Amino acid sequence: MEKKKFKPKHKRNRKSKHQKKQKYSNPKKEKEITKLSQITHPVEKRIPKCENCEKKISEFYCPMCQVYYCSKCEEQMHKISVLKKHKNHLYKAPYNELTKKYQFNVCEKHNKELTLFCSTENKLICEECHDICIDEEHRIISLNKITNKISEKMEKILKEIQKEENENYLKIQKILGSKKKLKNQLKEMARLIENKSDLLKKKIEISKLKHLELLNKIKIIIDNKYVKIMIETEKKQKKINKDKFTMKNLEMLKKEGSKIQLIQESKKIIEREEAKGEDTMRIQVDLEEEEEEEEFDSKMNQENKIQLKNKNKTAYNPGNWWGAICGKKVYSRGKHEIRIRIDQFPKPGKYEYNQMNLGVVKTKDRENLIQNNRYGGIYYFRLYWDEDKKQAVISKRKKEMRKWTEKKYTKKITLKKNDILTIFLDMDKKKIYFKINETNLGVAWRDLPEKVNFFAILANQEGEEKNQISLI
Numbered sequence: 001m002e003k004k005k006f007k008p009k010h011k012r013n014r015k016s017k018h019q020k021k022q023k024y025s026n027p028k029k030e031k032e033i034t035k036l037s038q039i040t041h042p043v044e045k046r047i048p049k050c051e052n053c054e055k056k057i058s059e060f061y062c063p064m065c066q067v068y069y070c071s072k073c074e075e076q077m078h079k080i081s082v083l084k085k086h087k088n089h090l091y092k093a094p095y096n097e098l099t100k101k102y103q104f105n106v107c108e109k110h111n112k113e114l115t116l117f118c119s120t121e122n123k124l125i126c127e128e129c130h131d132i133c134i135d136e137e138h139r140i141i142s143l144n145k146i147t148n149k150i151s152e153k154m155e156k157i158l159k160e161i162q163k164e165e166n167e168n169y170l171k172i173q174k175i176l177g178s179k180k181k182l183k184n185q186l187k188e189m190a191r192l193i194e195n196k197s198d199l200l201k202k203k204i205e206i207s208k209l210k211h212l213e214l215l216n217k218i219k220i221i222i223d224n225k226y227v228k229i230m231i232e233t234e235k236k237q238k239k240i241n242k243d244k245f246t247m248k249n250l251e252m253l254k255k256e257g258s259k260i261q262l263i264q265e266s267k268k269i270i271e272r273e274e275a276k277g278e279d280t281m282r283i284q285v286d287l288e289e290e291e292e293e294e295e296f297d298s299k300m301n302q303e304n305k306i307q308l309k310n311k312n313k314t315a316y317n318p319g320n321w322w323g324a325i326c327g328k329k330v331y332s333r334g335k336h337e338i339r340i341r342i343d344q345f346p347k348p349g350k351y352e353y354n355q356m357n358l359g360v361v362k363t364k365d366r367e368n369l370i371q372n373n374r375y376g377g378i379y380y381f382r383l384y385w386d387e388d389k390k391q392a393v394i395s396k397r398k399k400e401m402r403k404w405t406e407k408k409y410t411k412k413i414t415l416k417k418n419d420i421l422t423i424f425l426d427m428d429k430k431k432i433y434f435k436i437n438e439t440n441l442g443v444a445w446r447d448l449p450e451k452v453n454f455f456a457i458l459a460n461q462e463g464e465e466k467n468q469i470s471l472i
Contacts, residue, residue, distance in 0.1 A: 047093050047094060047095070048068050049068070050068055050069055050070040050073055051067045051068050051069070052067065052069060052070070052073040052077065053070060053072075053073055055070075056070040056072075057070070057093075058070055058093060059071050059074070059092065059093050060074045060090045060091065060092060060093070061090070061091045061093075061095055062074070062077075062078075062086050062089065062090055062091075063089055063091065063124075064083075064085075064086045064089055064122075064123065064124060065077070065083070065086060066105055066114075066124075074090070076157060076161075077150075077154070080150070080153055082146075082149070082150075083150070085122045107125070107126035107128070107129060109128075109129070110126050110128045110129065112126035112127060112128060113126060114126055114143075115127065115142075115143060116129075116130050116140050116141070116142060116143065117140070117141045117142070117143055117146050118133050118138050118139070118140055119138075119139045119140070119141055120133075120138040120139050121133075121138065124143075125140070210450075217333065242269065245269065246269070292328075292329055294327050294328070294329045294338060294454060294471055295311065295312040295313055295327065295328055295329075295471065296308050296312045296313070296315050296325050296326075296327060296328070296456075296471070297312075297325070297326050297327060297328040298312060300325060300326035300366060300367075300370050300453075301323075301325050301370070302322075302323050302324040302325065302370045302371075302373075303323075305317060305319050305321065305322070305323030305324075306323040306324075306325045306458060308325075310470065313470055313471045313472075314343070314468065314469070314470040314471075315456060315458065315468070315469055315470075316343075316344070316458070316466050316467065316468035316469075317458040317459070317466055317467050317468075318466055322457060322458075322459055323457070323458050324369055324370055324373075324455060324456070324457045325370075325455065325456055326361065326366045326369070326370065326453045326454065326455045327453050327454035327455065327471075328453075329453070329454070330363055330451055330452075330453060331360070331425050331427050331451070331452050331453070331454075332427060332450060332451045333427045333428060334427055334428065335424070335425065335426050335427070335428070336424075336425040336427070337422055337423070337424055337425075338422070338423040338425070338454050338471070339420055339421075339422050339423075339471070339472045340358060340420070340421045340422075340423070340456075340469050340470070340471060340472070341418060341419070341420050341421075341469065341470045341471075341472050342356075342415065342416075342417065342418065342419045342420075342421065342468075342469055343417070343418070343468040343469060343470055344417065344466055344467060344468040345383070345415055345417070345419075345467060354384060354459055354467065355382065355383065355384040355457075355459040356382070356383045356384075356456070356457065356458055356459065356467060356469070357380050357381075357382050357383075357455075357456065357457035358380055358381060358383070358421060358423065358455075358456050358457075358469075359378060359379050359380020359381060359423065359432070359454075359455065360378070360379050360380070360423070360425065360432065360448070360452040360453065360454055360455065361377060361378045361379075361452060361453055361455045362376075362377035362378075362449045362451070362452060363449075363451040363452060363453050364377075364451075365377040365378075366453050366455065369455065377449060378398065378455070379398045379432055379444070379445045379448065379452075380396070380397060380398070380455070381394055381395065381396045381397070381434050381441070381444065382394070382395050382396075382397055383415065394413055394436070394441070395407060396434065396441070396444040396445070398445050413436060413439070415436075419436065419437055420436075420437055420472070421434070421435070421436055422434070422435040422436075423454070425448075425452070427448070427452075429446075430446060430447055430448040430449075431443055431445070431446050431448065432444050432445050432448060456469060
């Protein structure tokens with residue numbers, strides 16, 4: 001047996017560049033490789049699905065990635081900087097001509113499987129192409145590394161897409177929830193508008209009735225005034241006739257010279273006219289309304305907590321709790337003044353609270369105020385001592401339609417003994433005014449009820465001095 005000669009690897013596998021170029025520049029071999037009989041495979045006319053999402057039918061084929069893509073997946077994948085150049089090599093569906101010409105995973109020159117990637121030329125290469133690229137000092141990367149990088153970037157992109165989808169889903173849910181809320185709010189607004197429209201209709205009807213009643217009252221007042229004027233004119237005419245008659249008689253008596261007859265006749269005439277005048281005065285008294293003086297009503301006294309004196313003109317609270325009392329007079333028309341003098345308004349101590357409420361209440365609600373402590377339909381001003389400011393604070397309040405409204409007077413007002421508080425009532429215009437001594441506090445409230453009574457609430461007070469007021 002003859003021994004084979006040992007050749008080192010570097011000498012055995014070593015080839016010159018010139019020999020390699022000669023090898024790949026052989027035109028016969030290239031023709032043999034590029035024959036259609038060697039490359040082509042049976043073509044499937046059916047268009048495959050996207051290999052990325054596996055849902056939609058593919059629209060593009062990338063020979064560099066060797067993957068079928070739909071339009072969305074193709075855009076997402078080729079956004080990556082490494083794969084941007086792949087867009088120049090894309091093939092659109094259908095792929096009949098593409099499959100006839102090429103076998104995608106085989107090198108066109110050497111008919112071998114593509115297993116490497118040349119980053120300088122930006123294409124897939126086989127093992128034989130690898131030797132050429134090394135000689136030309138190209139940068140070559142294995143497909144496994146590229147696929148790992150692409151898969152990592154794909155995972156990042158998919159995660160970002162999933163986050164965006166979740167955020168969009170949450171936003172959509174919020175929008176849907178807000179739409180439902182808006183629908184409910186619109187329904188509630190529609191109901192409120194309907195209710196308010198009904199209330200407005202009722203108010204308009206009530207106002208019409210009130211205006212008709214006012215017109216009737218005005219007619220009655222005008223008729224009464226007309227009768228009064230007629231009576232006064234008749235009186236004046238009678239006086240004029242008397243004067244004329246007496247003047248004529250005097251002239252006649254002067255001519256006759258009988259003074260005694262003149263005196264007797266004049267007396268008779270005066271007596272007759274006085275008898276006639278009494279009848280006219282009775283008619284006038286019946287037409288005119290006599291104004292009663294205001295005084296406190298002992299029946300409208302809350303559990304008799306407030307005591308009265310000076311013919312029910314003075315009220316004071318001797319007890320240890322609140323007390324409310326109403327006036328006798330009912331105010332329905334005309335202008336009126338209710339004058340109240342503060343006899344005692346002591347300053348409270350450290351743990352005491354002093355307060356007065358003076359104003360008007362609906363006539364029909366005064367029993368609820370006295371018996372049940374219900375403060376509906378009241379319009380008043382409140383006096384109380386502010387221990388921090390060391391002064392009396394005055395505020396106007398009212399309660400109507402289950403709501404309290406309050407406004408404080410910003411001016412500094414210090415109350416003293418014998419100060420006079422005046423309530424002005426204009427029942428024709430349904431207004432209430434307040435005044436303290438010479439300080440006018442302006443219009444407090446409008447739209448008063450048709451009939452009201454004066455009321456007062458006096459708070460309890462420890463010690464000898466008690467809250468006391470008098471009507472003057």
